[in-house]
Amino acid sequence: MSPQLARVVGGAAAPAPRFSPESAKAAGLRLVRPVRSRARKAPFVVVVLTILSIGLVGLIILSTVLQAQSFEAQRLNERAAELETQQQLLSREVDSLQSPANVARRAIAFGMVPNTNPAFLRLSDGKVLGKPEAAKPGNTNIRSVSP
Amino acid sequence: MNAGRTVSRRRLRVCLAMVVGVFGVFGVRLFQIQGLDASAYAAKAIEDGTAKNTIPAPRGAILDRNGAELATSVDGLTLTADPKMTAANAPQIARILREKLGKRIDYFDTIDKLRTPDSRFVYLVRDVPAWTAKKALKAIADADMTGVFSEKETLRAYPGGKLAANLLGYVNGAGKGVAGIEQEYDKTLTGTDGASTYEIDPNTGVRIPMADSTVTDMVPGRDVTTTIDRDLQWYADQRLADAVRASSSDWGLAITMDTKTCQIVQMSQAPTFNADDGTGMVDSNTVSRGVQNVYEPGSVMKTITMAALADQGKIASDTPIVVPSGMRIDNFQIGDYWKHGVLHLTAAGVIAKSSNLGTIVASQQMSDTVMYNYFRKFGFGQMSGVNLPGESDGILKNGKEWTKANHATIAFGQGVSVTAMQMVRAVGAIANAGKMCEPSVVSSTSDADGKETKIPAKPAKRVVSKDAAATVTRMMEAVTAPDGTAPAAAIKGYRVAGKTGTAWRVDPQTGRYIRGQNTVSFMGFAPADNPRFLTYIVLDKPYSNAGGGSTAAPVFHDIMSMALERFGVAPTGSKSPKVKQTW
Numbered sequence: 001m002s003p004q005l006a007r008v009v010g011g012a013a014a015p016a017p018r019f020s021p022e023s024a025k026a027a028g029l030r031l032v033r034p035v036r037s038r039a040r041k042a043p044f045v046v047v048v049l050t051i052l053s054i055g056l057v058g059l060i061i062l063s064t065v066l067q068a069q070s071f072e073a074q075r076l077n078e079r080a081a082e083l084e085t086q087q088q089l090l091s092r093e094v095d096s097l098q099s100p101a102n103v104a105r106r107a108i109a110f111g112m113v114p115n116t117n118p119a120f121l122r123l124s125d126g127k128v129l130g131k132p133e134a135a136k137p138g139n140t141n142i143r144s145v146s147p
Numbered sequence: 148m149n150a151g152r153t154v155s156r157r158r159l160r161v162c163l164a165m166v167v168g169v170f171g172v173f174g175v176r177l178f179q180i181q182g183l184d185a186s187a188y189a190a191k192a193i194e195d196g197t198a199k200n201t202i203p204a205p206r207g208a209i210l211d212r213n214g215a216e217l218a219t220s221v222d223g224l225t226l227t228a229d230p231k232m233t234a235a236n237a238p239q240i241a242r243i244l245r246e247k248l249g250k251r252i253d254y255f256d257t258i259d260k261l262r263t264p265d266s267r268f269v270y271l272v273r274d275v276p277a278w279t280a281k282k283a284l285k286a287i288a289d290a291d292m293t294g295v296f297s298e299k300e301t302l303r304a305y306p307g308g309k310l311a312a313n314l315l316g317y318v319n320g321a322g323k324g325v326a327g328i329e330q331e332y333d334k335t336l337t338g339t340d341g342a343s344t345y346e347i348d349p350n351t352g353v354r355i356p357m358a359d360s361t362v363t364d365m366v367p368g369r370d371v372t373t374t375i376d377r378d379l380q381w382y383a384d385q386r387l388a389d390a391v392r393a394s395s396s397d398w399g400l401a402i403t404m405d406t407k408t409c410q411i412v413q414m415s416q417a418p419t420f421n422a423d424d425g426t427g428m429v430d431s432n433t434v435s436r437g438v439q440n441v442y443e444p445g446s447v448m449k450t451i452t453m454a455a456l457a458d459q460g461k462i463a464s465d466t467p468i469v470v471p472s473g474m475r476i477d478n479f480q481i482g483d484y485w486k487h488g489v490l491h492l493t494a495a496g497v498i499a500k501s502s503n504l505g506t507i508v509a510s511q512q513m514s515d516t517v518m519y520n521y522f523r524k525f526g527f528g529q530m531s532g533v534n535l536p537g538e539s540d541g542i543l544k545n546g547k548e549w550t551k552a553n554h555a556t557i558a559f560g561q562g563v564s565v566t567a568m569q570m571v572r573a574v575g576a577i578a579n580a581g582k583m584c585e586p587s588v589v590s591s592t593s594d595a596d597g598k599e600t601k602i603p604a605k606p607a608k609r610v611v612s613k614d615a616a617a618t619v620t621r622m623m624e625a626v627t628a629p630d631g632t633a634p635a636a637a638i639k640g641y642r643v644a645g646k647t648g649t650a651w652r653v654d655p656q657t658g659r660y661i662r663g664q665n666t667v668s669f670m671g672f673a674p675a676d677n678p679r680f681l682t683y684i685v686l687d688k689p690y691s692n693a694g695g696g697s698t699a700a701p702v703f704h705d706i707m708s709m710a711l712e713r714f715g716v717a718p719t720g721s722k723s724p725k726v727k728q729t730w
Contacts, residue, residue, distance in 0.1 A: 066356035074353055081222075082281075088221045089278035095216065095306040100381035114382070114705075117639050118712035129717040130640030 195349040203301050204338025207368035209315055209328055211377040212412070212590065216306055218315050218329065223302030224280035226271040230263040232294025237261035240292055247283035248275060261294075271295070273320070274302055303329075305423040311380050313435045314373075314414045314535075314588060317422035326433060328589065330536045332371050335592050341365025367595045374410035374590050379403065379713050383706045387684070388417040390702045394689035400436050400567050401702065403682045403710050406575050406672060408604065409584035411533070412680070412710065438531065438538040441564040442687065445650025446501045446695070447574070447670045448560025450619055452510050453498060454577055455521035457615035461512045464495040464621045467730045470505040477552040481507065484649065484694075496728030499625035501632050501647055503559045510558035518554065519546025522563070524610045525573040525583070532585030532605065533568050541565045560650060571683050574670050577623075578644075578678035581616040582607040620644045624675050624723050633696035636671055636703050640718045641711065644678075645671025645703065647695030652688060663691045669699035673707055674719045680710045 024030075096102060104114075119130035180188060209218035226244070233240055241257040252272050260269045275283075280297060287295050303318045316327020324333040345360035347353060383401045391399040403413040416436050420427035434440065456462040470490040474481045483502050490502070497505030510518065523529070528543035542564035544553060556562040568586060576583035584607035593599040623644035627637040636645045648668035651660040667689055672681040684699040684706070710716075 063356075067353075070354050070356045085222055085277040085281060089276075092221070092276075092304065092306065099307060100310075100378045101308070104381070104385075114709070115712065118708050118716075119640060120715070120717040122717070129720065133639060 196346050196355075197344055198347045198352070198354070200343045200345075202341035202343065202365040203299075204340050204365045205301060205367050206303065206318075206322065206338065207336040207370045207592075209336070210370055210372045211375045211380070212373065212410075213377070214372070215377045217311060217373065217375070217377065218303060218305050221302050221304045222277035223274050223300045224277050224297040225273045225300055226275065226280060226283070227296050227298060228261055228269050228271050229294045229296070230261055230266050230269055233261040233292075236292045236294075239290065240287060240295060243286045243290060244271065244283055244295075247286055248272060248279060251275060274300070276302060276304070303422070305421070307377065307381070308423050309419050309421045309427075310377065310384060311375055311414065312419045312422060313416040313433070313437070314375065314411075315422075316435075316536075317420075317428075317433070326537075327435060327535065328371060328373065331534055332589065332592070335371060336368045338368035339366040369592045369594050371589055372591045372593065372599075373588055374405075374408075374412060375414070375588070376412045376713060379706075379710055380413045380415065382709050383413045383415040384417070384419075386702055386705050387415045390684075390686065390698070391417040394686055394693050394698050396686040396693075397688040398431075398436060399687065399702075400440075400685040401682065401706055402437055402567055402571050403680055403706060404571050404575055404586055406578040406678045406681050409572070409575060409579075409586045409607075410590065411571075411586050411588045412714075413706070414588070435535060435537065437567045438533060438535045439566070441539050441541050441566055442666050442685070443561050443563065443650045443653060444565050444570055444668065445560040445648035445666065446503070447570060447646045447648035447668055447683075448563065448565075449498060449501070449506045449558070450577060450623060450646050450670070451522065451525050451573055452506055452518070452558045453494065453622060454525075454611045454615055454619045455518060456509055456512060457618040458521070458581075458611035459513070459517070462494050462509055462618070464493065464618055464625075464726045465730075466494040466509075468492050468494060468497055468505050468508050470497070470502050470508060472504075474504055474507060474555070476507075476555050477550055479552045479556075481555060491730050493727050493730055495622040495625045495726040498619075498622040498646065499628065499631040499728050501626075501649075506559045507555045510554065515546045515549040515554055518558070519543075519549065521611075522557070525576065526569055527563065527565060527573065529569075531566065531568040531572050533588060535568075535588065538568070539566050541569055560648065564653075567683060567685055570670065571681060574646075574672070574683070575681050576610045577616045577619050578672040578681050579607065579616075580613045581609055581611040583610045584608075620675055620678075621724060621726055623671070625726055625728060627671070627700075628723070630728065631696075632694075633669060633671075633700040635696065636669060636700035636707075638673060638704060638708050638711070641673050642675035642719065642721065642723050643671055643673045643707070644675040645669060645700070647700065649694045664688050665691075665693070667693055667695045667699050669695050669703045671700075671703050671707065673711060674716065675723070676719050676721050679714070679716045680707060682707045682710065 113135045115135045117131065117133040117135070119128060119132035121128055206220045208216050208220070211217055237258045240261055241254050244252055244257055245254045257271060260271055263269050284295065284297060301322060303322070305312070305315065314327055316324055316329035318329055319325045324330040324336065329336065341363050343360065343362045346355045346358035348355060383403065387399050387401045390396075399417045401413065401415040402411060404411050414437055418427065418432050420429070420432040422428070453462060470487075470492050472488050481503060483504055490505070492500065492502060492505050494509060497509065513521075522543055528541055530538050530540045544562075549557070553562055572583060572586055575586070585605050587602070587604060589602055591599050591601045623646055624642060625631050626633050626645045626647065627643045628634065632647045633645055637643055646669070648666070648670070650666045650668070652664040652666055653659070654661050666685060666687045668683065668685045670681070670683045672678040682703050684702045686693070686699055689698055
């Protein structure tokens with residue numbers, strides 16, 4: 001945008017007037033001494049040092065935190081493994097409690113016997129399908145349960 | 148003054164020389180380390196600073212048809228010891244281990260191991276479930292004793308213990324399946340181990356955050372879903388074990404198949420083994436008799452002979468047959484199991500009374516080739532397609548080489564050897580209206596995300612006509628009638644078709660029949676007018692006067708009743724047609 005603008009301005013001012021001391025004086029212009037920079041260095045140094053030290057401290061903190069978290073991660077991993085072992089133990093206990101052998105053993109202990117005469121009640125018309133017969137101890141060959 | 152300066156200058160030179168010497172040594176060593184041995188040291192540094200981890204892929208589980216776990220993998224530990232460290236406290240450590248691990252270890256053996264001279268490493272006990280092993284390790288640590296260590300591994304667990312053991316099989320020490328489904332589907336069940344490498348602090352072993360690491364993903368093994376119903380399987384296991392004990396048989400088998408799909412819902416064997424605690428692991432228990440054991444089936448085979456005849460239109464259930472009192476074929480005297488004169492039995496009567504002679508008379512209507520071809524069509528002499536390892540294809544002599552005696556005896560199931568699975572498949576065709584399918588024990592596999600891949604069933608092939616199957620079924624119903632050979636197999640309210648078998652046992656050494664030793668069996672399906680399940684019971688070498696009807700049929704009754712009840716198969720309500728047994 002600006003080069004275009006400059007060209008437009010330049011175009012409007014052409015042709016450029018030639019420089020001469022007379023014309024300068026007439027225009028009220030004179031040479032001046034170059035201004036010496038008085039900007040102070042100290043704040044800059046302080047700012048840079050501050051940034052650097054903040055960075056350094058940040059890095060140290062970050063590294064320390066990461067390291068600490070690494071320890072934590074390891075501890076948690078060990079804990080997870082331990083819990084997994086425990087979970088396996090518990091699910092095995094559940095399995096053995098739910099196993100048909102266990103259910104049957106407890107049922108037999110309650111005096112129950114397996115039904116050897118399947119019969120069904122049809123809900124739509126209340127009809128009994130099959131010939132139901134009371135299950136009696138002795139009409140089945142499962143009297144005890146081996147695991 | 149001058150002399151002092153000379154001394155100090157000399158001292159200075161000596162010191163300089165020493166300094167130069169020391170630095171020279173450093174320089175040489177530096178050159179050696181950096182220039183000559185650089186790569187070795189760098190490698191050692193990398194090795195100390197990296198940890199490699201194998202992530203073992205868990206083996207897939209084997210599930211029953213409802214998703215109950217039949218075989219699963221758990222964390223296990225192997226306990227090792229450094230005898231240098233344990234020798235002093237050997238008795239105390241052995242006592243703690245014995246207390247916590249129980250029968251897995253022997254107290255005195257362990258003491259010896261803990262005191263092994265001139266050794267720094269011994270295995271104490273392998274394959275202990277992690278929770279048990281950790282308890283033992285903690286107890287040892289609590290007692291302020293050291294020198295017992297552990298190594299991680301994966302352990303195969305069978306929550307049901309003996310349940311379906313011969314079908315499931317087991318794995319060897321390396322975790323590879325060596326029998327049953329564990330072997331057949333080993334590739335599917337085995338996953339791909341993962342691996343990870345990362346940088347650690349060599350002193351603490353703690354992982355350095357944000358440092359380089361590489362990870363190869365672990366792919367767990369796929370689960371295998373079987374067609375087995377766990378509860379029915381358990382019941383059948385118990386019932387069969389009871390029967391084997393009561394009849395003092397060598398071994399027994401019970402197989403139940405869904406006749407519509409040919410899925411095996413239960414496959415029991417007794418005696419069997421327990422791969423979970425490693426008891427009973429001898430060949431005679433671990434062999435899968437259902438597919439690996441060949442035997443002569445005896446009279447159950449008569450159903451196949453009759454089906455072949457009925458398919459050719461050569462027999463119906465009321466076809467009159469004159470049964471002689473005895474026969475002599477090729478110097479081989481054949482009789483029935485009961486003494487009789489000339490009998491006038493119908494074909495149904497021949498099956499109901501299980502007459503060998505009647506079957507021979509009927510089978511004479513077929514040539515050797517025709518009969519042989521029917522037996523081949525029914526799958527004898529060929530593997531059953533059930534996909535289990537070590538399957539036998541039985542022995543069926545080529546029809547072209549049959550003698551007269553072969554034709555006669557094969558008709559009633561002697562002189563032909565089969566596996567139980569072949570027998571189940573063949574009679575399954577009669578139950579399934581003449582169409583035979585291949586039995587299956589696995590329905591699908593699924594990955595860790597639960598994505599299921601079904602194993603497609605092979606299409607059923609027609610073996611005999613629907614009418615022929617119906618005719619034989621009617622004959623088989625007469626077997627469970629009050630005047631048949633196996634009224635004990637009848638289930639009140641249901642129509643049950645069945646056939647008994649009492650076959651002579653062959654001595655494997657001599658190849659001759661052994662007097663007084665039998666293989667008794669019962670094959671049946673229900674409901675007879677719309678079959679859903681087929682159950683086959685085999686008891687080998689029971690007490691001498693045991694028969695298929697008296698010994699195997701009650702087992703059939705109980706297992707079949709349980710199957711019908713569990714799967715909600717109601718009786719059809721129709722009455723068995725009366726078929727004449729004599730004329």
